[in-house]
Amino acid sequence: MSPSFTIVHPGTGSNATPVTPKNVPVSGGPVSPTAEAVGAQFPGVISRTVVSRGETTIIVDGARVHDVILWLHDDAQQSYDYLSDVTAVEHRDLSLPLEVVWHLRSLRYRRFIRVKVLIAKGAPLEVPSVMDIYKGADWLERECYDMFGVKFAGHPDLRRILMWEQYKEGFPLRKDFPLRGRFSRSEQLKNALAANPEARYSMEELSIADAFEELPLDMRRRLSEGEKVGE
Amino acid sequence: MGTKRTLEVELSTTGLSPDGKPQRVPLVVGGDGGAVALEAPPAMEPEFEGEHMLINIGPQHPATHGVLRLVLELDGETVVRCIPHVGYLHCGFEKIGEYRQYNQIVPWTDREDYLNSIGNNCAFALGAERIFGIEITERCKVLRVIAMELSRIASHLVWLGTTCIDIGAFTPFLWSFQERENIYNLLEGWVGARLTTSATRVGGMAADIPDKWLEGLQGFIRTFPKTIDECERMLTKNAIWVGRTVGLGVMSPVEAVNYGLSGPMVRASGVAYDVRKDFPYLDYETYDFDVPVGSAGDVYDRFLVRVEEMRQSIRILDQAVKRLPDGPVNVDDVRIILPPKSKATSEMESMIHHFKNVMEGPRPPAGECYVAVESPKGEKGYYMVSDGTSKPSRWRIRPPSFVNLSAIPKMVEGHLLSDVIAINASIDIVMGEIDR
Structure with a gap:
């Protein structure tokens, strides 16, 4: 009668009791077995394996990263079913490549791995989306696109999320973006007021109300004054 | 899809008898409580074609x-x-962090999830210590556990109060905010601030607890469970509360994990994932506490899980008070910790260390780390990348409310407009953390 869920307990795949890591070395240390498994499954995909602060990072080929993450998610011996984070890193040394970072967790084996793709200077900022594997990647990828301009190929709805859709100044977390923004404070204020993101509806949203007369009065007024709606 | 559950509810409430004495009065004519099968309304078929x-x-x-x-x-x-829209509170914390020394970032962590500010301070300090490669003292560990559990209770109390307001109960709001006031009084006595605590430094805390502070904490541990009991008595079997929460916003275990939900959201869906248990920090594996898990993944289960978590936090606090060791709070490393003010003004060496620490800041070795803690909202992670200078070249917050909120379109579809408010309240969002 009552369709209650079966309780899922993490850590069923290992007998080890998790403990707080102590005296973690700054670099070096044991490599996660996942790195070797990925290397065996996808020969030549891992260009480098780095262990920093006890956490293993595998740097993989950008064209194959979707396959690697899909395998990590599906394979019963890996079972990386939890996507913690998707983000990007740009270094102060601008000759270094921009990095896109996935933090994956395996709840069954209580493992953690960081998958990285390096995008060389001048190359298009594009990596495959993992939203078909993890639904939780939706907003994380949108945020990464918003802040860094990294395009996630295959994401169904890659829009800005924290900045408004008409934001013109670029990608705030890139190192060439000045801390105070690109324009003067007065220009920024003028642009922000003109954008009026609180009252803006995208075309998708407007299609819900299919007649112009259905729109709120103030919106009809603004639209008739020539204000454009979102993309 | 309606979910069916059988729950004990009281179909009566406290009222007055004709001669002015309190007595139980039935809420529903002909019903006096007992096991009631509740069914959430199924997604309705459109009765006639109309405009949306x-x-x-x-x-x-x-x-x-x-x-x-x-x-x-x-x-x-x-x-x-x-279609949710966020970003109205975007402040660019991560960008500002790239221009600040590690200790100067601590005040920014207060302001992201401002209901859990001291918990964020501790989480950030943990991440910074990992990237510096230092081990904190035993006393500092226990003090941080006390701080994090106190702020977990404070955050859940705000959640309970505001959710009650959203759903239409007023009294638990007053009770929970009164208890939160007690927690803030404790924090004020410790670090001098109530909301924006900035309590930690890399390698220790800004201040040790004052004398007699533990007695105040013990008083809180003694009296607080009574408030939880009172709130539970108001809500858990309340027919209105149950009717407004059961069967709403259901997430199955597989969905919850796939959507990246964490904290009470994923545990209400029947996945016992708790960072304190599965990827422990601050010696949480040595504390004896349980991870409450729901079985239906709806708004009601999220309420039950959070209430039980408050009780478990009290258990942890009780153990932490008993084991709090004497000794120094800060690590003994002049390159990281500021010397005492009296020494800085009287000894040349200390003055130099003070000057170097303030003007240049401590420098961690190059590298990166991702340290996650169990915040009241879920898995809160700090990802830091150091290039060997005193400022991180990237500082990333993994915001649990942000990921939890991204599942709201999935949770509200097919429900009524009034239930959107209840489902949204059950996520326990803090926009400061979502927009950062």
């Missing part, structure tokens, strides 16, 4: 807990589609 309506909630709306904006497509009163 566009409804905008927020960003300035008390039930959106900040500046969340939801654009809803309604068919009658049923939600067909939900």
Whole structure:
């Protein structure tokens, strides 16, 4: 009668009791077995394996990263079913490549791995989306696109999320973006007021109300004054 | 899809008898409680073809807990589609962090999830210590556990109070905010601030607890469970509360994990994932506490899980008070910790260390780390990349509310407009953390 869920307990795949890591070395240390498994499954995909602060990072080929993450998610011996984070890193040394970072967790084996793709200077900022594997990647990828301009190929709805859709100044977390923004404070204020993101509806949203007369009065007024709606 | 559950509810409430004495009065004519089978209304079939309506909630709306904006497509009163908009509170914390030394970032962590500010301070300090490669003292560990559990209770109390307001109960709001006041009084006695605590430094705390502070904490541990009991008595078997929460926003275990939900959201869905148990920090594996898990993944289960978590936090606090060791709070490393003020003004060496620490800041070795803690909202991670200078070249917050909120279109579709408020409240969002 009552369709209650079966309780899922993490850590069923290992007998080890998790403990707080102590005296973690700054670099070096044991490599996660996942790195070797990925290397065996996808020969030549891992260009480098780095262990920093006890956490293993595998740097993989950008064209194959979707396959690697899909395998990590599906394979019963890996079972990386939890996507913690998707983000990007740009270094102060601008000759270094921009990095896109996935933090994956395996709840069954209580493992953690960081998958990285390096995008060389001048190359298009594009990596495959993992939203078909993890639904939780939706907003994380949108945020990464918003802040860094990294395009996630295959994401169904890659829009800005924290900045408004008409934001013109670029990608705030890139190192060439000045801390105070690109324009003067007065220009920024003028642009922000003109954008009026609180009252803006995208075309998708407007299609819900299919007649112009259905729109709120103030919106009809603004639209008739020539204000454009979102993309 | 309606979910069926059998729950004990009381169909009566406290009222007055004709001669003015308190007594139980039935809420429903002919019913005096007992086991009642509850069924959430199934997604309704459209009775006739009509135009869908566009409804905008927020960003300035008390039930959106900040500046969340939801654009809803309604068919009658049923939600067909939900399009959330966030970002109205975006402050660029991560960008500012790249221009600040590690200790200067601590005040920014207060302001992201401002209901859990001291917990964020501790989490950030843990991440910074990992990247510096230092081990904190035993006393500092226990003090941080006390701080994090106190702020977990404070955050859950705000959640309980505001959710009650959203759903239409007023009294638990007053009770929970009164207890939160006690916690803030304790924090004020410790670090001098109530909301924006900035209590930690890399390698220790800004201040040790004052004399007699533990007695105040023990008093809180003694009296607080009574308040939880009272709130539970008001809500857990309350027919109105149960009717407004059961069967709403159901997430199955597989969905919850796939959507990246964490904290009480994923545990209410029956996944016992708790960072304190599975990826422990601060010696949490040595504390004896349980991870409450729900079985239906609805709003009601999220309420039960959070209430039980408060009780478990009290258990942890009780153990932490008993084991709090004497000794120094800060690590003994002049390159990281500021010398005492009296020494800095009287000894040359200490003055130099003070000057170097303040002007240049401690420098961690190059590298990166991701340290996650169990915040009241879920898995809160700090990802830091150091290039060997005194400022991180990237500082990333993994915001649990942000990921939890991204599942709201999935949770509200097919429910009524009034249930959107209850589901949104059950996520426990803090916009400061979502927008950062």
